[in-house]
Amino acid sequence: SQELEQSPQSLIVQEGKNLTINCTSSKTLYGLYWYKQKYGEGLIFLMMLQKGGEEKSHEKITAKLDEKKQQSSLHITASQPSHAGIYLCGATIMRFGAGTRLTVKP
Amino acid sequence: NAGVMQNPRHLVRRRGQEARLRCSPMKGHSHVYWYRQLPEEGLKFMVYLQKENIIDESGMPKERFSAEFPKEGPSILRIQQVVRGDSAAYFCASSPGNPSLNQPQHFGDGTRLSIL
Numbered sequence: 001s002q003e004l005e006q007s008p009q010s011l012i013v014q015e016g017k018n019l020t021i022n023c024t025s026s027k028t029l030y031g032l033y034w035y036k037q038k039y040g041e042g043l044i045f046l047m048m049l050q051k052g053g054e055e056k057s058h059e060k061i062t063a064k065l066d067e068k069k070q071q072s073s074l075h076i077t078a079s080q081p082s083h084a085g086i087y088l089c090g091a092t093i094m095r096f097g098a099g100t101r102l103t104v105k106p
Numbered sequence: 107n108a109g110v111m112q113n114p115r116h117l118v119r120r121r122g123q124e125a126r127l128r129c130s131p132m133k134g135h136s137h138v139y140w141y142r143q144l145p146e147e148g149l150k151f152m153v154y155l156q157k158e159n160i161i162d163e164s165g166m167p168k169e170r171f172s173a174e175f176p177k178e179g180p181s182i183l184r185i186q187q188v189v190r191g192d193s194a195a196y197f198c199a200s201s202p203g204n205p206s207l208n209q210p211q212h213f214g215d216g217t218r219l220s221i222l
Contacts, residue, residue, distance in 0.1 A: 033210050042110070042197055043213040088148065094139060094162075098148035
């Protein structure tokens, strides 16, 4: 089965700093979802990437899919406390990475 | 348009009791997925159902766990004779059709099950 590995597992950044979260697949990625989970709540869909080289943005969050590397990256520009939470990548259906826990210090 | 509704949000049971978790999918969604999340861990797929059918239950323990999605009413995840290890957050998600990259799943806020 396809395994997704996220890095880093946790991240603490100062407000205003940029950051990147990576998601690497053990198998070829034909597409990928990114979700955000606030502590104690459900998952919020952020974006979906389908094509190699595709890049999408949602407010200050940008995600790319690199099929050759079987990897996707999620980049947050000028982080805010509201960005804090757990970011999860998901591939095909029903498979998720373990998540990256983001803390943004004011 | 209401999102995926799960209830209860919190459920406390004693060892040996039964736990019933309910999930009402988004309006127009006929596919339901159940996941379990242990503290500090990611989401683990349990079961995927379409109305009145179990499509994939490969992630569900063979004993004590069962799921249904009747023609009318919410999907139910049932855990019999609960044990301490069943303590977790259980999330439900729904999608309008066959799971694919064109139809992301929408998640409920989860049910946090605690076993005393």
